[in-house]
Amino acid sequence: MATETGPGPRVDAPTDDVPGVALVVAFVALQVVAFVAAYTTGRPTWYAYFIVGSTAVTAYFLDGTSFTVATATLGSVLVVALGLPLFMFVARQTPSLVVEKALDPDVHRVLYLGVYGPLLAALLSLAFGIPLAHLLAEGFSGQPLVESLVDLPLVVPHSVAGILILFGFGKGGAFPNVSVLGSMIGMVLAMAFVAAPYAVNATREAFEAIDNRLEYASRIHGANRWETFRRVTGPLAARGMITGGVLAWARAVSEFGAVAVVAYSVKFFYPFAGEKVTAQHAPVFVYNTYLQGGLEESGAVAFLLLAVSALIFLIVRYLTDDDAGGGMP
Incomplete structure (x- = not known):
């Protein structure tokens, strides 16, 4: 039953998602048809106007309030830009060029490295970022300084990040016996430098969201830390x-x-060839x-990289999404 909490009635959320799914499918189908029509007639600008207009009309029929219509319309401008x-x-x-690049062995190695290298960087960021995130969630003296260091790569220009890696770990750096320039180690370090903040901050937020009473109850029942x-x-x-x-991996892919x-x-072991390439x-x-x-x-190459990255991203999101039926226990 609907209840009232103020000047206007509040409508209970529907319990059946089928109408909502059907509406989304219909809206997406309409967008596809409109884009195809605008593209084939050589007027993509019309489609940009169509997105904004159709979003405003949809928001009006679904909600009807001026606030929702305004926010949906303004938000759709960013959707157009993205x-x-x-x-x-x-x-x-x-299509023929995409197929040609998809069959190119050089592109195969690039795509493999474009997934494998960022994966190593993401794992490295998590291996050392999870303990740091836990400390940041608990709090300690000098925490603002550490937080600033963690977030620094977010504002450092990308080329400067590479220079910092060479100064810190290259010739004359902290590990003079480790080859960084032009090596797989150097590439992973460069990726981890720019990707680590995403791993640390997302993990830290997860730790901070945990009720402290659960940890306290565990300790009360005899469990150590x-x-x-x-x-x-x-x-x-x-x-x-x-x-x-996932965020760290995605950031490393794009670096x-x-x-x-x-x-x-870089030279690395390519398992499909059984040798270093x-x-x-x-x-x-x-x-x-x-x-x-x-x-x-x-x-064409960018299309293949985008397709592979999007596929991996969607698979991971599906496996960790409870609503999709593949979530974690």
Whole structure:
């Protein structure tokens, strides 16, 4: 039954999601038809106007309040800025060129390195970021300084991040016997430098969201801090850890500047060839392809990288989403 909590009635949320899903499907289908029509007639600007207008009309019929219509309309402007370039990018691909690049062994190595290298960086960020995130969640003296250091890579220009890695770990740095310049180690370090804040901050938020009384109850029942973390704190924060790892991986996948400075080309073991090969990180390879082959060839490689990254991202989100039926216990 609907209840009233103020000047206007409050309508209870529907218990059946089927109408909502049908509405979303219909809205998306309408957007696809509108985009195809605008693109084939050479008027993509019309589609930008259509997104804003259709969003405003939909918000009016669903809610009817001026506030919702205004927020939905203004928000749709950002959706245009984010979505329209992606739609145009996909629509302007040449299928034969995409297939040609998909069959290119050089592109295979680049795609493998573009997934494998960021994965190592994400795991490295989590391995040392989870303990740090736990400390930050609990609080300690000098915490603002540590927080500033953790968040510093978020504001450092990407090329400067690469320079910092070379100064810190390259020749004359902290580990003179470790080869950083042009090596897989250097590439992973560069990626971890820019990706670690995402892993730490997401994990920290997960720790901070845990009720302290649960840890207290565990300690009262005789568990030490290691057992409490393994049985209580860790499992409860697992989703935040995975989110942080996915964000760190995604950030490392997209890194260009730091990797270009530290490890423009790297040699690594390629399991599909059974030997060491030399390749470039995917964003670097896409940039070189753009310089040498133009927008169309680089776009085909970028399309493949985007497809692989999006597929992995969606699989991880599905496996960790309770609503999708594949969530964590």
